[in-house]
Amino acid sequence: MNDDPILAARGLTLSFGVIPALLNVDMELYLGEILAIVGESGSGKTTLLNVLSGLLRPQSGTVTYRDPDGVTHDVHGMPAPMLRTLQRSDWGFVHQDPRRSLRMNVSAGGNVGERLMAQGARHYGDIRAQALDWLEQVEIDADRIDDLPRTFSGGMLQRLQIARTLVTHPRLVFMDEPTGGLDVSVQARLLDLIRSLVARLGVAVVLVTHDIAVARLLGHRIAVMQRGRIVETGLTDQVLDDPRHPYTQLLVSSVLQA
Amino acid sequence: MSVPLLRTEGLTKSFTLHLRGGLRLPVLGGIDLSVEAGQCIVLSGPSGAGKSTLLRTLYGNYRADGGKILVQHQGRIVDIAGADPRTILAVRHSTIGYVSQFLRVVPRVPALDIVAEALIGRGPSPGEAREQAASMLLSLNIPRRLHGIPPATFSGGEQQRINLARGFIAGHPILLLDEPTASLDADNRAVVVRMIQDAKASGTAIVAICHDVDVRDQIADRLFEVAPYQEAA
Numbered sequence: 097m098n099d100d101p102i103l104a105a106r107g108l109t110l111s112f113g114v115i116p117a118l119l120n121v122d123m124e125l126y127l128g129e130i131l132a133i134v135g136e137s138g139s140g141k142t143t144l145l146n147v148l149s150g151l152l153r154p155q156s157g158t159v160t161y162r163d164p165d166g167v168t169h170d171v172h173g174m175p176a177p178m179l180r181t182l183q184r185s186d187w188g189f190v191h192q193d194p195r196r197s198l199r200m201n202v203s204a205g206g207n208v209g210e211r212l213m214a215q216g217a218r219h220y221g222d223i224r225a226q227a228l229d230w231l232e233q234v235e236i237d238a239d240r241i242d243d244l245p246r247t248f249s250g251g252m253l254q255r256l257q258i259a260r261t262l263v264t265h266p267r268l269v270f271m272d273e274p275t276g277g278l279d280v281s282v283q284a285r286l287l288d289l290i291r292s293l294v295a296r297l298g299v300a301v302v303l304v305t306h307d308i309a310v311a312r313l314l315g316h317r318i319a320v321m322q323r324g325r326i327v328e329t330g331l332t333d334q335v336l337d338d339p340r341h342p343y344t345q346l347l348v349s350s351v352l353q354a
Numbered sequence: 355m356s357v358p359l360l361r362t363e364g365l366t367k368s369f370t371l372h373l374r375g376g377l378r379l380p381v382l383g384g385i386d387l388s389v390e391a392g393q394c395i396v397l398s399g400p401s402g403a404g405k406s407t408l409l410r411t412l413y414g415n416y417r418a419d420g421g422k423i424l425v426q427h428q429g430r431i432v433d434i435a436g437a438d439p440r441t442i443l444a445v446r447h448s449t450i451g452y453v454s455q456f457l458r459v460v461p462r463v464p465a466l467d468i469v470a471e472a473l474i475g476r477g478p479s480p481g482e483a484r485e486q487a488a489s490m491l492l493s494l495n496i497p498r499r500l501h502g503i504p505p506a507t508f509s510g511g512e513q514q515r516i517n518l519a520r521g522f523i524a525g526h527p528i529l530l531l532d533e534p535t536a537s538l539d540a541d542n543r544a545v546v547v548r549m550i551q552d553a554k555a556s557g558t559a560i561v562a563i564c565h566d567v568d569v570r571d572q573i574a575d576r577l578f579e580v581a582p583y584q585e586a587a
Contacts, residue, residue, distance in 0.1 A: 126440065284461040291460065295474070313460050317439050331414065331439040338416040342372035349373060 100162055102127050102268055102300045108147055108157035117143040118154065119324040127267065130294060130301040132315030132332065134308060134347070139321040141304045142272055148302060149187065149270045150179050164267065184214050188261035188299075192273035194253040198245050198260065204231065205241035208260050215264055230259040234289060251282035255289065262293060269294075271303045275310055287313055308351050312336055320344045357426065358388040359528050359559040360412065360450075365421035365435070367404075367411050380583045381407045384421070387561075387578055391527070394550065394560040394573050399580035405563045406455075408580055409530050411435075412561060413452045414442040425449060425528065447475070451526035455533050457505060457513040465491065465508070466501040469519045476524060490519045493549075495542055510537040515546075522549055529553060531562040535569050547572050 101124040108121040117140045125131050133141045146152035148159055150171045159171040163186070171179065183189075191197055198207050208227040209217075217223050228238055234255035245253055254274065261269060274290065275283040291314055294301055305311055311318050312332055319329040320343065328341040339345045365385040371377045381404040389395050397405040410416040412423055418435035425432050427449045432441060446452075459468050469487035470480070478486060491501055494515040500508070505516050514537050521529065534550070535543045543566070550573045554560060561578075564570045570577075 129440075281462075288460050288463055316443060330417075331442055333415050334417055334439075334442075337410070338369075340370070340417070345372050 100166070101125055102162050103148065103159070103302070105148060105159045106157055108144070108154045108159070110143060110147060110152070110154045116324040118147065118157075121157070121324075121326055123148075123319060123326070123329075125268070125300050125302060127300050128298045129316045130303055130314050132303045132305060132311035132318045133321060134305060134311050134318060135321035136306065136347075140324040141306075141321050143324075144321070145270050145272055145302060145304050149189065150183065161268070184211070185264055186267050188264070188266035188269040190254075190257055190261055190269060190271040190274045192276045194245075194250075194257035197257055198253065200246050201244065203242045204236065204245060204248070204256055207245065207256060208263050211260055211264050226263060227259075230263050231256075233293070234259045235285075249282075251278055251286065254278065254282075254286060258286075258290065258293070262297065262299075265297065265299075267299055269299055269301045271301060273305055273307075274303070275307070276305075283310075290314060308336065308347065320347065356390050358390050358424075359426045360561070361388040361422075361424045362386060362412070363422040363424070365408075365411065365423060366419045367407060367416060368419055382411065382580075383583045385580075389528070389559040389561055391557040391559050392554050393575045394554055394562060395576050395578050396562050396564050396570050396574040397580050398577045400582065403580045403582045405580050406532060409452075409532055409561065409563060413450060413530055414446070415452075449526060450528045450530065451521050451524060452530045453517055453521035453532060453534055455514075455536065457517045459505065461506060462504050464502045465496065465505045465516050468505070468516060469523055472520045472524045487519065487523060490523050491516070494519055494545055511539065511542065514538060515542065518546060518549070522553065525556075525558075527558060529558055529560045531560060531564070533563055533565065535564065535566055543569060 103125040105121060105123045108118045110118040121144060133144060135141050143152065147154050153172050160168045161171050162168045189197060205224060205227040208230050209223040212223050212226060228241060231238060231241060236252060236255055245256060248256060275286050278286065287310065303314060315332040317330065318332040318335045319326045320335065320341065322343045328335055328344045335344060336348055339348050362385050365382055367382040368378055368380040385408060397408060399405055407416060411418050414434045421435060423434035425434055425445055427445050432445055434442060434445060466484060466487050469490060470483040473483035473486060488501060496512060496515055505513050518534060535546050538546060547569055550560065562573065
């Protein structure tokens with residue numbers, strides 16, 4: 097069953113005016129795997145993420161998603177309500193800015209519980225218990241459950257967003273620079289958290305990052321983007337330790353050694 | 355004679371440096387190597403001859419240009435050269451282990467968890483994995499008080515032993531070792547030599563790089579000469 101990709105894209109092309117954001121991009125993603133997409137600002141990483149997740153429609157090409165029953169769906173061909181249902185249940189998003197997906201005037205527990213309620217959970221005690229469990233998993237103290245997110249630090253907000261995303265056990269998670277803008281000490285803890293949660297839950301992840309070190313620690317596979325194209329792709333350590341494309345060689349040789 | 359667990363045929367590898375005007379560095383030119391169960395082959399040759407490149411290519415870390423890397427993997431033979439990423443990950447999970455010269459880990463993860471994690475997905479429960487990891491670390495003379503500490507602040511020799519513990523604990527049938535005793539003192543060298551001998555006795559096939567002649571003599575069944583590459587005239 098794991099032999100078919102959960103998400104596949106063929107020939108994705110999209111231009112903003114005369115600027116090509118995506119040029120004939122192909123990709124596959126399998127359950128239990130993290131695919132890291134790296135490249136400089138403007139290389140098309142985030143555009144690719146938005147097209148893969150149905151937020152942005154490509155000018156040509158297709159994205160197909162395979163559901164738990166093995167049925168494949170055309171992400172840009174399905175009815176809008178069906179796509180929204182997917183985005184609320186089977187899929188999850190972790191944005192660089194957690195404020196984009198969190199509701200800042202709802203308590204931490206409410207933020208986590210809300211996604212369960214959107215899936216039909218109604219029993220208050222169960223919802224609160226699951227919210228508590230997830231706050232604990234992302235290392236947020238239980239006594240903060242009734243606090244508003246605006247009293248949280250940046251790292252805590254990011255962990256809350258991860259709890260909110262994973263509480264419904266999505267099969268596919270899109271992450272856009274999940275550790276961007278955080279202090280390095282917070283970043284290290286978050287990386288370990290993401291890695292262990294993903295391994296334990298067996299979800300598939302598309303991770304966009306400009307940070308090669310993050311891609312190395314989290315990604316099973318990597319795709320290197322430059323000017324809207326995937327110029328090199330493969331096993332993460334292969335591509336980073338034995339880069340073949342001139343752009344990948346430049347990228348890898350430009351990393352600062354701490 | 356038993357079947358080799360790992361065998362290469364005409365393995366070649368070069369690097370093309372695009373940032374240096376496309377300079378091409380040929381490193382391996384037609385390597386034929388074969389290791390059987392319970393055997394340890396030590397790569398010999400001067401620094402820069404391509405020993406580490408060969409070891410990394412066998413692990414699929416470097417991509418071969420040509421030739422085959424045939425591995426006995428779960429009852430069938432898989433060619434690592436040119437295998438897709440998922441196949442290589444599966445081979446690394448259950449068949450080939452690699453101990454690099456330097457420890458590279460997620461920051462802030464305690465030493466014990468780094469080692470225990472190598473057992474996750476292989477049967478033991480998280481609790482059992484941690485117990486086995488602790489006894490492996492103790493046998494490598496890493497005291498219990500260090501188990502809960504991330505190894506970033508450890509000495510070179512301690513980091514190397516964490517790396518060895520992680521590499522040996524899963525019991526891969528094929529092990530690739532890059533300078534396993536380079537930064538160890540005499541006592542710990544002896545411990546590692548014994549670990550390698552035990553692994554051989556239980557049927558592990560080993561390819562190692564080892565400059566220490568004493569250690570080499572104690573573990574090697576055969577030396578394999580990696581000569582600096584020379585373009586055919």
